[in-house]
Amino acid sequence: MNSVDTVTMWIIIVGLALGSYGLRFVFIGLVGDRAMPPWVLRHLRYTAVAILPALIAPLVVWPTATEGQPDASRMAAATVALVVGLITKNVLAAIFTGAGTLYGLLYLLG
Numbered sequence: 001m002n003s004v005d006t007v008t009m010w011i012i013i014v015g016l017a018l019g020s021y022g023l024r025f026v027f028i029g030l031v032g033d034r035a036m037p038p039w040v041l042r043h044l045r046y047t048a049v050a051i052l053p054a055l056i057a058p059l060v061v062w063p064t065a066t067e068g069q070p071d072a073s074r075m076a077a078a079t080v081a082l083v084v085g086l087i088t089k090n091v092l093a094a095i096f097t098g099a100g101t102l103y104g105l106l107y108l109l110g
Contacts, residue, residue: 052091073109077102 036044060078062068081098085091 073102073105076105 056078060074061070063071063074065071077098080101081094084097085094088094
């Protein structure tokens with residue numbers, strides 16, 4: 001690695017660290033001791049619910065295991081997990097049934 005690459009790398013690391021600190025400071029340092037408006041609290045209630053699908057959706061639609069091609073096993077597992085989650089309202093049940101469906105179908109179809 002030459003000196004230009006090292007300098008660029010450290011600029012990126014420091015920039016990301018400052019950006020991360022700034023985002024955390026806004027919420028913890030500036031807003032942390034104040035009451036938030038009801039509309040903000042209503043939106044924040046859905047943040048945790050949106051994180052898991054946001055992490056899983058790209059892996060279902062564009063899986064790296066199939067070089068970005070949609071796969072019937074992954075689509076079926078996502079559908080089963082969604083249906084089980086909606087019916088039972090249980091995250092762990094949805095995760096385990098989706099994982100079981102995925103590995104079962106990969107075994108049967110593979």
